[in-house]
Amino acid sequence: MNRNGDGGRMMRAASGSGPLKVQPLKLGERIREIRRRNSWTLEEASRRTGLARSTLSKIENEQMSPTFEVVQKLAAGLEIELPQLFEAAEPSGATGRRTVTREGEGRPRVTATYEHELLSVELAKRKMIPFKTRVRARSFDAFSSWVRHPGEEFLYVLEGSVAFYTEFYEPVVLAAGDSVYYDSDMGHACVSVGDEDALILWVSTG
Amino acid sequence: MNRNGDGGRMMRAASGSGPLKVQPLKLGERIREIRRRNSWTLEEASRRTGLARSTLSKIENEQMSPTFEVVQKLAAGLEIELPQLFEAAEPSGATGRRTVTREGEGRPRVTATYEHELLSVELAKRKMIPFKTRVRARSFDAFSSWVRHPGEEFLYVLEGSVAFYTEFYEPVVLAAGDSVYYDSDMGHACVSVGDEDALILWVSTG
């Protein structure tokens, strides 16, 4: 079967071999792009944001620098995350990003207890970090120091079953198909129960 | 099983037409906090950003809405990432949060093409939204309108295989164990190939 993924990143060519100049971040271009991508006219965008057509036009053409208040209205009305507005200049680019990771082709990291496989490695800047991890059977040393780091995590059990420990909660046994979502600034650890290794998929906020 | 689900936040209230409802987001307070935390006086901050003391004072006291140009200078001068400026203060209390979802006990939402199951429903505010979805075999109508919403998504194929379509890229066939990470403001759609339904796990940024 045809599996013609590119498997990698493919971003718009970084412009300019010229002198390094701090990107003024062309907000107007970005706004226009987003509006066009959704096939909104200035009139529609005006309704959505509560801003005048003329104002939108001037912003898109870099003929004025909107006040922060207006930027907020833009973000709300055009349904874009505010941070997205700013990262977008080069990293994510006008064309968007996509990366495919084939089974077993992530970046491995092996410890005594876990076999981690970092997925989607090609994308340097991303909001989530996905892993697939094999938890070795009967590995109890995980207790010794549980993990604790800012952010949130989602964990899904693919195979086998694990005992999931966190601060403030009772341990819970998760079987294949079960999942857990938690604040990762709580101490947490995951150990395999039963004779088989467990396979888990987990996603962490960047 | 809870079957009266509204399907959660699948679509981000695209329903539009209602104009502005801009969140508060007290920029001034945030700026002042950052400045104070670094023990900078307004004078120092003025040197760093190239903005007048008076301007900084007025911004911190919410007496004016800075232009976007000024916001950029603020970010550069005070050495903060622009996105960081807009993220809400850390909500989660000292106790942390955790929620377990057993297999098949998410909140379902069924369409002609997909059987979605929203996981981790109990946590109202979370940075990621995990779904498990059954993609019906030979469902081509997904083409008619592909999805497009701000943020990023990670998709992992649990069973079967799917064709994954996005703007700007060639379609790619993903088999069990394969995964893809993409900017979800690109149009995207997922259809099952082969005779079997496909089962996918995907996580979307909140």
Next chain:
DNA sequence: AGCGTATATTTCCTATCGGAAACATGCGAA
């Protein structure tokens, strides 16, 4: 108390933002 210094706020004033309306441009139909 008064004086001096350092920091923050308020007062001007000009440049510019942002909205209403006029103007320009494109395009399909008669």
Next chain:
DNA sequence: TTCGCATGTTTCCGATAGGAAATATACGCT
């Protein structure tokens, strides 16, 4: 061609952002 309509741009002007300087405010020190 003409009109008609829809979309994007420019003009005009009141409202306001942002800088320079004056004015508080706080805190030591003698």
